[in-house]
Each structure stands twice: as structure tokens, then as C-alpha cells.
Amino acid sequence: xxxxxxxxxxxLQFAFVVSFHAIFPAFTIGLAxxxxxxxxxxxxxxxxxxxxxxxxxxxxxxxVFGMGVVSGIVMSFQFGTNWSEFSFAAANFIGPIxxxxxxxxxxxxxxxxxxxxxxxxxxxxxTHLFAACMVAIGTFISSFWILSANSWMHxxxxxxxxxxxxxxxxxxxxxxxxxxxxxFAHVAVASLLTGAFVVAGxxxxxxxxxxxxxxxxxxxxxxxxxxxxxxxxxxxVGDLHGLNTFxxxxxxxxxxxxxxxxxxxxxxYLFAWPDSEAxxxxxxxxxxxxxxxxxxxxxHGEVPGLKExxxxxxxxxxxxxxxxxxxxxxxxxMIAIAxxxxxxxxxxxxxxxxxxxxxxxxxxxxxxxxxxxGWFVTETGxxxxxxYQHMTLAEGVTPSLTGGMVLAxxxxxxxxxxxxxxxxxxxxxxxxxxxxxxxxxYASTEVAPSxxxxxxxxxxxxxxxx
Numbered sequence: 053x054x055x056x057x058x059x060x061x062x063x064l065q066f067a068f069v070v071s072f073h074a075i076f077p078a079f080t081i082g083l084a085x086x087x088x089x090x091x092x093x094x095x096x097x098x099x100x101x102x103x104x105x106x107x108x109x110x111x112x113x114x115x116v117f118g119m120g121v122v123s124g125i126v127m128s129f130q131f132g133t134n135w136s137e138f139s140f141a142a143a144n145f146i147g148p149i150x151x152x153x154x155x156x157x158x159x160x161x162x163x164x165x166x167x168x169x170x171x172x173x174x175x176x177x178x179t180h181l182f183a184a185c186m187v188a189i190g191t192f193i194s195s196f197w198i199l200s201a202n203s204w205m206h207x208x209x210x211x212x213x214x215x216x217x218x219x220x221x222x223x224x225x226x227x228x229x230x231x232x233x234x235x236f237a238h239v240a241v242a243s244l245l246t247g248a249f250v251v252a253g254x255x256x257x258x259x260x261x262x263x264x265x266x267x268x269x270x271x272x273x274x275x276x277x278x279x280x281x282x283x284x285x286x287x288x289v290g291d292l293h294g295l296n297t298f299x300x301x302x303x304x305x306x307x308x309x310x311x312x313x314x315x316x317x318x319x320x321y322l323f324a325w326p327d328s329e330a331x332x333x334x335x336x337x338x339x340x341x342x343x344x345x346x347x348x349x350x351x352h353g354e355v356p357g358l359k360e361x362x363x364x365x366x367x368x369x370x371x372x373x374x375x376x377x378x379x380x381x382x383x384x385x386m387i388a389i390a391x392x393x394x395x396x397x398x399x400x401x402x403x404x405x406x407x408x409x410x411x412x413x414x415x416x417x418x419x420x421x422x423x424x425x426g427w428f429v430t431e432t433g434x435x436x437x438x439x440y441q442h443m444t445l446a447e448g449v450t451p452s453l454t455g456g457m458v459l460a461x462x463x464x465x466x467x468x469x470x471x472x473x474x475x476x477x478x479x480x481x482x483x484x485x486x487x488x489x490x491x492x493x494y495a496s497t498e499v500a501p502s503x504x505x506x507x508x509x510x511x512x513x514x515x516x517x518x
Contacts, residue, residue, distance in 0.1 A: 056455025059446050062134040065462045067431070069126050071424055072469050076120030078423045081195060081240070082247020083113050084188040087168075089274075091184040095177055100494035101267045106184075107172070108488035109251070112480060114169055119476045123469065134458065138438050138448030142218050145211065145226055146201055153197035161190035192240065199236050200227050205439050206430070207231040207300045213442060230300055234293040235430075241286045242426065245386065246419035248278040253416035254484060256409035264488050269403050272412075276393040276402070283386040290383070291346070298347050301440065302356045303365070304433035307372040309343045310336070311357050318343040318355035322377075326369040331359060367435040375428035382422040389415065 087109055094102035128150070131139045139146070167175060167183035175183075210225030211218045220226050252275035255268040298305045310326050310333050311318050320342035324333040344353040358366050389411065396402045434440060438448040 056459060058453040058455045058458050059449050061455055061458035061462060062130075062449055062453065063445060065134065065458055065465065066127070066130055068462065069123070069130065069465060069469075070431075071427065072473070073120060073123040073127065074423060074427055075420045076116055076123065077191065077195065078239075078243050078246045078420065079250060080113060080117050080120060081191040081243035082245070083109060083116070083250070084184075084191045085244065086247050086251060086274075086278075087113060088181075088184040088188040091181045095181045100491050101270060103494050104264075104267050104488050104491045105271055108483075110168060111483050114165075115476060115479050115483070117165065119472060122472055126465065133461075134450055134453060135438075135448050136450040138443060141216055141443060141448070142205075142439065144218055145204060145220050149197055149201045149204075149227070153194055157190045157194035157197065161187055161194065164190065191243075195239060195243070196236055199239060200229070200232055203232040203235050204229045206235075206434060208439050208442060218439070218442075231293075231296055234289070234296045237289045238286070238293045238426075241282050241289050242419070242423055244278060244282050245286060246423065248275045248282065249386070249412070249415050249419045251275040252279065253412045253414075256412040257484070258487060259403065260406065260409050260413075264491065267488060267491060273397075273402065276390070276397070279386065280390045280394055283383070283390045287383060287387065295347065301433065303358065303361055304367060304372065304429075305347065306356055306358045306360070307367045307369045307433055308376040308429060309347075309355065310369065310373045311343065311355055312359055314354065314357040314360055316344065316352045316354050317341040318347075320346065321373075324373070326373050328363075328366070328369055365436060367433045372429055372433045375425040375432070379422050379425040379429065382418050382425070385415075385418065 087106055090102045090106040090109070093099065094106060131146075164183040164186040167180065168187055171180055171183060204226060207230040208218075208226075209229040210220060210222035210227075212221050213219075252272055255272040255275065258264060258268040259272065294305070294308075306312075309318065310321050310324050312331050312333070317340070319338035319340050321333065321336050321338040324336035324338070326333050341351045344355055345351050347353065347355055358369065389408075392408060393402065396405050396408060402408075436444050436446070438445050
């Protein structure tokens with residue numbers, strides 16, 4: 053491979069941009085749902101603690117949402133600058149899908165986010181709750197369209213290929229392609245887990261410092277209930293997604309398992325060092341027959357090997373193999389924490405266990421690492437295909453692109469994104485250090501909605517006094 057290979061550098065550039073961007077929606081989707089829940093609780097119970105928590109987490113949501121928007125815009129440009137052949141060939145499907153995402157999700161999020169951020173005490177409480185719900189729903193709709201486009205590239209359907217151009221023959225089959233619902237469910241649950249672990253970690257941070265204890269006990273309790281249900285659910289959804297991938301992209305699964313030879317009774321490797329040149333694993337430690345059982349539900353089921361295809365059609369085995377195990381290990385830890393929290397809750401020690409609170413602080417980065425590892429498995433495992441079995445990466449890259457051009461823009465992206473990330477972390481840390489406002493601020497607050505024409509109904513003398 054050339055040092056300045058434009059295909060490799062374009063892949064690296066897109067991987068960097070997507071990895072940087074992916075951590076933000078993974079957080080905001082879960083956090084938006086949490087804020088909507090807090091708003092509903094405040095609307096129903098009129099308990100100021102729920103408003104206190106909602107306002108605090110909405111400030112964090114605003115910063116993270118802004119970082120996600122800024123980092124995500126660049127991806128659309130890259131389709132034209134780096135992958136113009138793919139963009140031209142797949143425009144009949146990708147173009148409308150991205151447009152649907154903007155029209156049905158992004159515009160809705162933008163409108164109602166304005167009400168959520170600036171409409172407090174300016175609109176009726178029910179309207180504010182409705183805005184919070186619309187923002188939460190908008191994040192899921194947005195992820196649906198993006199994942200539909202991504203899933204179509206993995207499991208293309210509802211099209212015909214004529215003269216190198218993809219023509220849609222069935223929008224239903226193309227949009228709801230064979231891997232969409234598995235991928236969407238996997239990402240949705242991961243987002244809820246990410247939001248829950250961040251809320252739990254930050255709440256634990258405050259409890260360890262005895263700040264706003266009543267509010268943060270409630271926040272911690274809600275987050276841990278969410279983790280208790282979603283961590284095991286993610287294992288179940290991930291298994292279904294894996295079975296679908298085994299059916300649709302068996303070579304990707306072979307790389308995930310480090311399985312070189314097609315065989316019955318394939319082991320699940322806990323540890324191995326895949327050697328692509330020797331086409332074998334070194335220093336392997338595995339559970340006999342476990343991979344066959346997981347993938348086929350038969351201890352002696354047949355699992356295809358990487359040698360089924362030529363070397364140039366195999367993904368980078370080491371990256372896929374270890375990314376999958378990082379994701380899996382974090383998932384197991386999450387389930388263990390969920391079980392630990394339930395045990396402490398039953399014993400009445402949930403809010404006094406400093407050990408759990410410290411672990412939850414350390415776990416804040418874990419869901420983001422798991423999300424990135426999952427994306428590495430998904431996207432690296434598709435190599436060398438851009439549209440699976442129909443267009444390779446080399447065929448989709450811009451013909452006039454040079455390695456120097458891509459390297460220059462990659463360096464620029466790294467520099468700009470570093471500034472964005474540092475600025476975002478700075479503002480987020482300031483919000484967290486300051487913490488939620490005192491609940492006393494909201495306890496006796498009775499504020500009427502401030503409508504633009506509200507002064508019209510006030511008698512003239514009272515208006516003059518104002």
C-alpha cells in the first residue's frame with residue numbers, strides 16, 4: 053500500500069470524522085429521552101426537583117447537541133470531495149434519505165429545541181413538555197434515516213444496478229433493508245445506555261461531594277433503573293444483530309470470531325492474536341464450540357472461515373476481532389454494575405455505597421468507547437466493500453483525488469476538531485462543576501407563561517405601572 057494512498061487516507065479521514073461525531077448523538081439521543089421524562093414528571097407532580105434536574109441536563113444537552121451538529125456537517129461534504137463516484141452512483145437512494153432526515157428530524161429538533169431552551173416560563177408548561185418530547189422523538193427519527201442509509205450499504209436491497217448506477221425499484225425494500233431494524237435497535241439501546249451511564253456517573257460525583265443530595269439520589273436511582281433494564285436488553289439485541297450479520301455478512305463475522313477455517317464446532321476466542329499473513333491465530337485462548345453455539349444455536353454448527361474469500365476481500369482481522377471484544381467486555385461490565393446496583397437497592401444501601409459511586413464515575417467514558425468499538429466492527433468489517441458486494445472502496449473514491457490532498461484536509465480536520473472538542477469539554481466541565489441550581493429557586497416559583505400579546509389584556513393603569 054502506498055504511503056499516501058488516497059483510498060486509505062480517505063477511509064482514515066472519514067473514520068476520524070464519523071468517530072468524533074458518533075459519540076455526540078449516542079449521548080444526546082439518550083439524554084433527550086431522559087429530559088423528556090423529567091419534564092413529564094414535573095408536569096404531573098409539580099415537584100421542583102424534576103425541574104431542577106431538567107434544567108441542569110438541558111444545559112449539558114445544548115452544548116453536546118451543538119458539538120454534534122458542527123462535527124456532523126463535514127460528513128456530507130466528504131461524500132462529494134472524497135467519495136464522488138459513490139455519491140453519483142448511489143445518489144438515487146442516498147440523496148433522498150439524507151433529505152428525509154433533514155426534513156423530518158433535523159428541522160423538528162431545531163424548532164422544538166429552541167422552545168426547550170428558551171421557552172421555559174414563556175410558554176405553557178404542557179407546551180414545554182411537548183417540545184421536550186418532540187426533541188426526543190426527533191433524535192430517534194434522525195438516527196432512523198441515517199441508519200437506513202448505512203444499513204443499505206451493508207445489506208443493499210430494493211434496487212437494480214444499470215451502467216454502474218443504483219436505481220431504486222422498491223423504496224420499502226430499500227429503506228427497510230434486511231439489517232435496518234437490528235442496527236437501529238442496537239444503536240437506540242446503546243444511546244439509552246450511554247445517557248444513563250453519564251447521568252449516573254455525574255450524579256455519583258455530586259453525591260460523593262454531598263451536593264444537592266436529594267436531586268442526585270433521584271437522578272442516580274432513575275439512571276440505574278434504566279441501566280438495569282437496558283444493559284441485559286442490549287445483550288439480547290446484540291445477539292440478534294450478530295445472527296443477522298452472520299446471515300448477511302458471514303466474512304465479517306468470521307473476522308469478529310478470528311475464524312480462518314470453515315469448520316464445525318468453532319471455538320469462541322477470549323484472547324488471540326490474529327496473524328493475517330500466516331492466516332492463523334497466535335496465543336489463542338478460547339471456549340470450545342462456543343462460537344458455533346452462539347451463531348447457530350448448535351454446539352457443532354458450521355461457521356464459515358476467512359479463507360472462503362481471497363485475502364484482498366477480507367477485512368483487517370485484528371481491528372475487527374479486538375474491537376468486538378472491547379465492546380463485548382464493556383457490555384459484560386455494564387450488566388455486572390446493573391446487578392450490583394440492584395443488590396444494593398434491595399439492601400437499602402444504594403445511596404451510601406461509595407464504591408459503586410466511584411465505579412460509576414470511572415464508567416462515564418465506557419459507553420462512548422463501546423459505541424466507537426461497535427462502529428469499528430461494523431464499518432471495518434465491511435471492507436473492501438462500500439456497497440456490500442456491489443461497489444468497492446476503490447471504485448467509490450474520487451478519481452482526481454491525491455494522497456497529498458487528503459492528508460492536508462485530514463490534518464485540518466484533526467486540528468479544528470481538537471479545538472471543538474477542547475472547547476466543548478471546557479464548557480461541559482464548567483456546567484458540571486457549577487452543578488444544578490438550588491432546588492429552593494424553584495420551590496416557590498409561580499410564573500405565568502409570557503406570551504407576546506399578554507400585555508393586551510392588562511388594564512392600562514396596571515400596564516403603565518409595569
